[in-house]
Amino acid sequence: MTEAAFSQPASKASLSEQVLDKLLSGRGIWPAVPAIIVLSVVAVIPFVILLSLGFSDIVVSRGAIVSQTFSLSHLTNALTDPLYWTTFQRSLTLAINTTVLCLLFGYPVAYLFLIGGKWTRRLILILTIAPLLTSGIVRTYAWLVILGGRGVVNSTLMSLGLIDQPLRIMNTHWAVLIGMVQIHLPVMILPLIAVMSRHEGGLFEASANLGASRLGTLRTVILPLSAPGIGTGAALVFTLSYTTFVVPQLLGGGNYLNAATMIYEQVVFSLEWSKGSVSSLILMVTCLIVLVVIAMITNLFTRWTKGRDA
């Protein structure tokens, strides 16, 4: 028998390889440490600072913070300012409307994906993912073109003789809503597809086999099972539309103030950083509350349907 290969030592690894091996073989947290450091420094700490700024009076000089003293005034001012209330309420309404409309328009697409063949599915995926790879500005600009004075809508309506003067669609909250819905549609559709495809095949055929109509299958089987997808999609769309900046800015005109544009204005233009900080904090807290509500509703719905069939 030839010399056992195992008696041959493994090839000599370089020093750096040996060090790397030590760090990796322990199955410890080492590989993640650089990321943890970067995330703490660039996200966690700044966030804490943001918090602190909201609760202090600061003096800014030449782009740097010179002094900082504790104060609750910004918070109380914000909470008692009617402008804040209307602005946030507008953002909230817009976000909720967007979410609901995205759901109403997006769910049928997911359903089509479910019952569709290979090419239908491919087409849906391309149409849904491609917009996500372009920037928000590009997508919003398209609506500027469509809804503008000489845009698609008006030109078509005028050439058809239905109106004499261009409709003023731009710079209204309708324009913002339409733009928001179309732009965030993919974000609602993708999680729905992901969740639905996990359940596909047998379950739906079984239901049809048992005599349920297509509509019935949809109502009693597909809908409850896709609840987690609805929850995820709704959460994502809500967060994005609640905090979106571009669409209201471009489609809503200069006087349209929502939370994000207000923060932008406070931080970049009027340099009222403490105000900007408080606004950001309120934005985050309210967003979190709604997300929790969505999660609870989804949970309830899932449990209700599960319990009902038991």
Add this chain to the structure above:
Amino acid sequence: MIKALRTASLGDILGIGLILFVAVFSLLLLIAPSVIVILISFDTRAFVSFPPEGFTLRWYAEVFEQTELVGAMWTSLKVGLMVTFLCIVLGVPTALACVRGKFRGTTALSVFVLVPHMVPGIVLGVAVLFAGALVGVSPSIWLQAISITVFIIAVMVRTVQSRLVRLDPSLEEAATNLGATSFQSLRTITFPLLLPAILAGAVFTFVEGFDNLSVAIFTHGFRDRPLPVELLALVQYTSSPLVAAVSGVQILLAILALVAVSMSVGLDKVNE
């Protein structure tokens, strides 16, 4: 199909028909704006109007002649590449630690990485700007890159994680049994098998680095305006089809990226 129609009731047909109608309408809604924009980008007239007249590529040429636009595109390209690089270098080892790690905080680590992503982009941007002001770090291309990285790294980590979880752990065990060190096993077995997921993650992180506005708008320096910021200004002050041409370029790049991903990984995998 016919058989299905025969056995279905009228209410059934109407109901499903309505749903399918809405689905098709939504799909058209998704694509119509892009199509219109591309049509307009060929318009010969110097203002935006529909329907477009004539056909010219002059706006596309002008895109690459305007120095600020070109400069912004280069900046965005650089930011995109930096973000992708950082996400790979920081994110892949993190995914490895989350999935293969034997310490107590693996779930906590996963959640920790996700946190910056859950925060609205503008809030993160504002926070970074303020923190920078406190320590004297002013907005720059680096600040942009690092803040967007922190924002989007969760996507890379999650993509790699889900591929890693489905990778048979006995593959790495077999490699070690055959004589490989941990590092060798990672290099020769794990990494090559993770490559599709890393590429998919890279596409999304690059796109975010390139297209992000919410974080970049607060962290970009005066001299490094990324394309989205530049476009924002342009849109508000220009009325020529120039912006449509820029959009056309972006749409084309998006389609190319999609084709690349679908050929390497397959579109369905991306959606997980």
Add this chain to the structure above:
Amino acid sequence: MMQEKADLMYGSDIAAPVLSIGAVSKRFGSITVLQDCSLDVAEGEIVTLLGASGCGKTTLLRCIAGFWDAEQGAIEIDGRNVSGMPVNRRPVGVVFQSYALFPHLTVARNVGYGLRMRGVSRSEIEARVAEALDTVSLAEFADRYPAQLSGGQQQRVAVARVLVLQPRVLLLDEPFSALDAKLRGAMQVELRQLIKRLGLTAIFVTHDQEEALTMSDRIAVMRAGQIEQVAAPDTVFDHPSTAYVADFIGTSNFWDAEAGNGTVALPDGQTAQTDLSGKVQVMTRPHNLRVAPEGTSPWRGTVSFHRTVGALIEYHVDMPDGTTIQVAAMRQERASPVQAGAAVSLSVIDPSYCAVYPI
């Protein structure tokens, strides 16, 4: 004293074992998965760790391979303690249940992987890989990818991949479980012949007793982290050392009895030898019992069921106390089998093949 007891329980003494497992224990948190396991494996021997899932057989295998460390006890290969040795330096080759073939490498590169990690020259790798593939009759598949191979072929690649490194011990974790039943039998015989031909030492892990009985020189029956018995297949089958082993391997009949004075009375009137006294369990295999017309022995019952399996007739006989005794008889063309419902008497053919266990 301990050595003698160990010898008695664990089989004949072995000179210079290749693998020596000494009182190995392992815990996961508060659960003990291995308790005081000891086993010596001689050169060229095939031992099977046999047991139900959760008995610790895979755990023991992984401890030998080095994937897990034992808390107590020592594992020695060629007399050298490997407990501190990392996985990649141990002279063992593992064939995994899923084969763990690297999907992105060709068969040839899979087989050559270990050699490449050792910095062996390219030409030598080629030669050795060709030789290994020849040994498992897969030479023409060298450039295929694992996904293009059948289950049986994949298994052979997995075997070739470790063979090429000439390990001191071959460890195989349920290597046949992924194959369909028809293929399994043929591959078991083939693999055993290959291992014997190369003079390798191998440890199999399985829950399939037929596989164990086919493949092994010795079987180690495991249960709840302990080795119940280590012996040749015949010995384990004919003289199981505990009630669990008796029940696990083959079919068994149990009944309670009273022992004393070195004997225990059998229901048919005979006696069997035993050192135990007091309440005991007696076990015997179906083929050690005979069905006879009623009245020939005090051990009475009613046939409830019979079936013919190949050369044997299997009878299920209901006893007055509600238990069922299984009897296996050779088929006789002339005589017809005893019909269901018939009253019969049972008798033991050879009392020395009755095993007696404490209750």
